[in-house]
Amino acid sequence: MSEELNVIYEAVLEGNAKGAQAGVKAALDAGIDPDTILKQGLIAAMGEVGRLFEENEYFVPEMLVAARAMQAGLAILKPRLADAGASSAGKVVVATVKGDLHDIGKNLVAMMLEGNGFEVIDLGTDASPDKFVKAVSEHQPQLVGMSALLTTTMPSMNATIKALEEAGLRDKVKVMIGGAPVTDAYARQIGADGYSPDASSAVRLAKSLMGA
């Protein structure tokens, strides 16, 4: 790993937001591809944070400061990932579902979609089925994207699809889902239109759903 990526990796692990930002700036200045910075610096570090958490070496506070450091680094990277000049490839409402506060993966998916020309309406975290329904009525997107990181919040994806059906909006949108515990089988079980395991395949899925 290059020195710049190593600085980012260590800064995220230490929960050092300023260090993560400085590391991302230095890596961009050194000409490192933004996608490499994202995957080999920021995402790789969060993967290690997850491993340390699972092994009881990190606890929630460490995880939280690491996540903040990653978000700080992402904020610097975002303009370079998102090509602002692109014409709209479609409109998508995204959020992390009710009861779930994890937003790093959802933010990445939103950024990658924006970077690929989608207009993204981000409802944030803890979005209830009703909030999705209201946003779909108001913004009339072609796509709805739901993220869940907790097995306990996955059922809210199903509840949201049901709420869209009840509001007569289900056939107006394609629904895509993702998040660490989510699977393709679960997507089929709840009647979503697609699942993707990561942010880059989410863009491929969104494009294919637009053409479907």
Ligand code: B1M
């Ligand atoms: Co939490 N947490 N957390 N956490 N956390 C996990 C998810 C966990 C697996 C850790 C563990 O136990 N090993 C575990 C869930 C267990 C389970 O349900 N199976 C867990 C737990 C238990 C909890 C709490 C309950 C802990 C507690 O309080 N006791 C609590 C719940 C709070 C709540 O939500 N109500 C909690 C809290 C937190 C923090 C607040 C401290 C923090 C979140 C900060 C934030 O997001 N702003 C946090 C973090 C950071 C994690 C881990 C370490 C990292 C998650 C992450 O950001 N990954 C995580 C452990 C792990 O994943 N190994 C863990 C990086 C991110 C880039 O990946 O989000 O998977 P991910 O997104 C990917 C793909 O999944 C996909 O693309 C993304 C980019 O490639 N994707 C989509 C995601 N959404 C998509 C949507 C799509 C398509 C693809 O279409 C729309």
